[in-house]
Amino acid sequence: MGSAGRLTNYDPARDSVAACEVVSSSGRLKLWEIGGGFHCSILGTCLATPDLKALARKLHLTPPVQATDYEIHGYFVQQATQEGAVARALQRLLDHRYEGALRRVGRLTDTAALEALWGDFKASGRIAGGYWALLTHRHVPNDLRARVFGEVHMMSHLQGAAVRDHASRADQLERDNSELRERLTRIGRSAQEAQAAVDERDRRIAVLSERLTVAEAIGTRAEPAPIPADRLERRLAKRERSLVGARTRARDLEADVERLNREVAALRHKPQPASQPAPSIEDLSPSLPPRVPGGACRLLYVGGRPGLVPHLRDIAERRQATFVHHDGGKEETLQRIDDLVERADAVLCPVDCISHSACLRVKHLCQRHSKVFLPLKSASRSCFARALMELGLKPPPAPEGGNRAVAG
Structure with missing residues (x-):
């Protein structure tokens, strides 16, 4: 395979860095002095779309109403390649925002120290400030610039993949969220039905409790007061005496019945005329002389x-x-x-x-x-x-x- 097919021969970062015209090894490069394809990477990494829109309003720039974020980004990338009001405003905004990173890079001259500082920027998540400082300080070696550019370039790809993954996950989460909302709605309806059942149960309990209270009150009023034992004993003795008297009278009545039965039997055996008239005065003559002793x-x-x-x-x-x-x-x-x-x-x-x-x-x-x-x-x-x-x-x-x- 010829050398033209070797993957390592392609190094866009080195070509871009080589395009930068570094006049001296001290000071810093202006944004429009940075050549190659750095401007798109710098603005995309160091400034967000809201920053660019705010800067456009500050500069009294009026983008089309239907302008997309990509179109706004492309406009500022084009203006950054040449000195002008827009490029100088971008320079001031970047220098002000990443002032601390610029000072830290400016204090170091050793390549190893600069590489270690770049590693610290990545570890702490301050890639944008480190990227702007390392690309604009003239004393930073071109190899380090190329390496930093390449890593940021790959980070953008990784970020795109992460965005795609996040979008996929967001879509799945949205579906899960819809399903959960539907389940929550069903649970809410079930909870309402359960609460209605509980309310009905409580209402029935209240009605039954009221009925029980009324029944207990009626039962308390209807229940007779307990009778003392001595009164019960007196009543029992009285009933026993009455019973003895009733038995005595019953025996006397039984004797009278027997006597009357004997008299009836005797009358039945006595011959009677076929048609008995009413008793005459002679038939019912006085049993004793009709004279009563004097006095009452x-x-x-x-x-x-x-x-x-x-x-x-x-x-x-x-x-x-x-x-x-x-x-x-x-x-x-x-x-x-x-x-x-x-x-x-x-x-x-x-x-x-x-x-x-x-x-x-x-x-x-x-x-x-x-x-x-x-x-x-x-x-x-x-x-x-x-x-x-x-x-x-x-x-x-x-x-x-x-x-x-x-x-x-």
Whole structure:
């Protein structure tokens, strides 16, 4: 392979540096004095597009409205190659911005020291200042300038690759971000639904708690107060006494039932006429002589008409007698007659206003207890008054000088 094909023969940095006309080894080169293709690299490395736009406004330059960043960069690169207002403004801006780097490079003359300083500029990220200082100081060797230019040139390529990589990563991040935003939206909706469910649960809990409070309050009011033990004991003793009395009365009633059953059986075996008329006064003759010992007596009147009872009581009380009435079983129980007959001195029954069985029962009771039994033909007041006369109960005498009282 010929020498023309060797890759190492191509060194654009060395050719550019060789194009620089270094008049002396002291001082610094002006921007327009730097030859070759350094201007594009210097402006692209040391100044950003906003810096160039700001400088254009300061110089009252009006770029086209649709001018791109590349077109603005190209305009200033072209103006930097020749001395003029734009080139001098660029020189002042670069010298002012990188004043510190210019001083550090200006203090060093040894090539090794300058190479070490360039390494420090790269390590600290101050490449732009070091690049401007090393390219403009006349005492910097051309080989070092070529090396610095080459490294910055390759950095631009690496930066382009990094930009492409960053753009790819940014695109991927944008897609990931879109997906995350969508997931976040779904999560937000789920969170809202969950919050709504929680709110509904809290509302139901509040309603149930209120119902429970009301129920407990009602239960507290409805629950009776506890009864003291001594009161319960007294109640129990009273109930026990009542139970003993009830059992005693039950036994007495059972005995009465047995007795009445025997009497009913005896009556059933006694021959009766086919059609039994109402008992006559002869059939129900008094069981004892119709005379009551003098003094107050107790009369039992069984049956009769309810409307006449008050008048009959008045007639009896006017004769100093106590009047007791029983309706003969119409509304009052017949079992009560037994006790009334036992406590009475005489018993009167109007046969026209009492059942045959009730009248016979009263007669038998009077015979058993040796009581005066007097059947009446009717329930009238006059018949009742005559019966009292037969019993020896007369009305009180009328006062002297007055009208004679008519017998009740």
